[in-house]
Amino acid sequence: MNLTLEYPRSPNEKMAGLAHIPRMIDKARAAHQNTLGEYIFPCPLDEMLLEFVGVDFKEFSKISQSENDAGVAAWVKEKCRHQNAESLEKINEALLNKKPDDPKSWEKFKKIRDGINSSRTDINTWVGLIDLEEGRC
Numbered sequence: 001m002n003l004t005l006e007y008p009r010s011p012n013e014k015m016a017g018l019a020h021i022p023r024m025i026d027k028a029r030a031a032h033q034n035t036l037g038e039y040i041f042p043c044p045l046d047e048m049l050l051e052f053v054g055v056d057f058k059e060f061s062k063i064s065q066s067e068n069d070a071g072v073a074a075w076v077k078e079k080c081r082h083q084n085a086e087s088l089e090k091i092n093e094a095l096l097n098k099k100p101d102d103p104k105s106w107e108k109f110k111k112i113r114d115g116i117n118s119s120r121t122d123i124n125t126w127v128g129l130i131d132l133e134e135g136r137c
Contacts, residue, residue, distance in 0.1 A: 003030040004037040007134040011127045016076040019092045028064035052091045
């Protein structure tokens with residue numbers, strides 16, 4: 001995947017019951033190919049999810065290179081076998097609803113959002129901002 005030419009999948013997309021996994025796969029593959037562009041891997045959302053799954057970004061990157069999406073999904077399911085549905089729902093909510101957590105982050109967030117579309121004051125989460133930036137909302 002070349003993220004200098006196309007966007008990664010939305011953080012809203014799920015795989016193995018978890019939001020953001022498909023996006024992380026895209027970023028891991030792009031990082032491996034040196035085509036990450038301006039994207040960050042691992043970003044703070046990636047780190048939240050990696051901690052939940054119980055792996056580091058190097059291990060996730062390695063499996064993302066050696067497996068197709070179905071293989072990565074099976075691997076993630078195996079890693080999360082000890083998690084129940086409630087835990088999966090909680091991490092999804094935490095990821096999808098994460099907002100800037102201090103005044104400096106809010107200022108950065110608003111500057112980016114307002115630079116894209118100042119009328120979209122309804123966008124107040126990082127995932128919302130990502131989808132706005134990438135033209136999905």
